Amino acid sequence: MISTQNVHRTYQSGETSVHALKGVDLEIETGEFLSIAGPSGSGKTTLLNILGCIDSADEGVVHIDGTEITSIPHGKLASFRREKLGFVFQSFNLIPVLSAYENVALALNLLKIPEDEIKKRTMALLKEVGLEGMENRRPGKLSGGQQQRVAIARALIKEPAIVLADEPTANLDSETGQEILELMKKMNSKTNTTFIFSTHDKMVMDYARRLVLLHDGYVQKDERR
């Protein structure tokens, strides 16, 4: 359902250019729980940004759910992204003045879904991610792990095909990080949403059912467990 063929990306800054991806070929099936791993600078964020339609390849082809993403007209890319993809970030990126409930429900408000359905879906999902009773708290009144739970609910509320998570545990202690990975794994099994997360942490890699190891812009290893 995702395929990349010979994906290259070079960053140009002044006189210097950095060849961040040097021909990445991947086939990712629906429902995979996949980690893109590798040392700092190996190209993980660059690849995730391309899969997330935030950035585009200079060369090569990327298909998501049968659509070649470079063929999507610029004006339609945002709605493609909204419909198909959910995002989780290392620094949670919640809206600080909104409650946990409002942060999650916001994505549905934008889709113009009836109020009672929004409430039902949001409350059920917040319960699912372990935040029952905390719906009215703002991010500042939640721990890092709880904030990441809100972010996972926010990513999943639209029932996207794919959740992309760039270093989702990097700002958490290892025990909380493991709880977040367990939650992602549970939601992956329950919903069959494809999860793709990046990390350079060995413990995080060990949770993946498939490990794609990048090194210096190449896929060095691609193993299923």
Ligand SMILES: Nc1ncnc2c1ncn2[C@@H]1O[C@H](COP(=O)(O)OP(=O)(O)OP(=O)(O)O)[C@@H](O)[C@H]1O
């Ligand atoms: N906007 C940019 N301009 C110039 N070079 C960039 C830019 N973004 C990334 N790079 C370079 O591209 C290479 C790959 O970066 P990328 O952020 O994809 O790696 P990464 O594996 O995610 O690293 P990290 O684990 O440190 O986040 C690095 O050499 C980086 O310095």
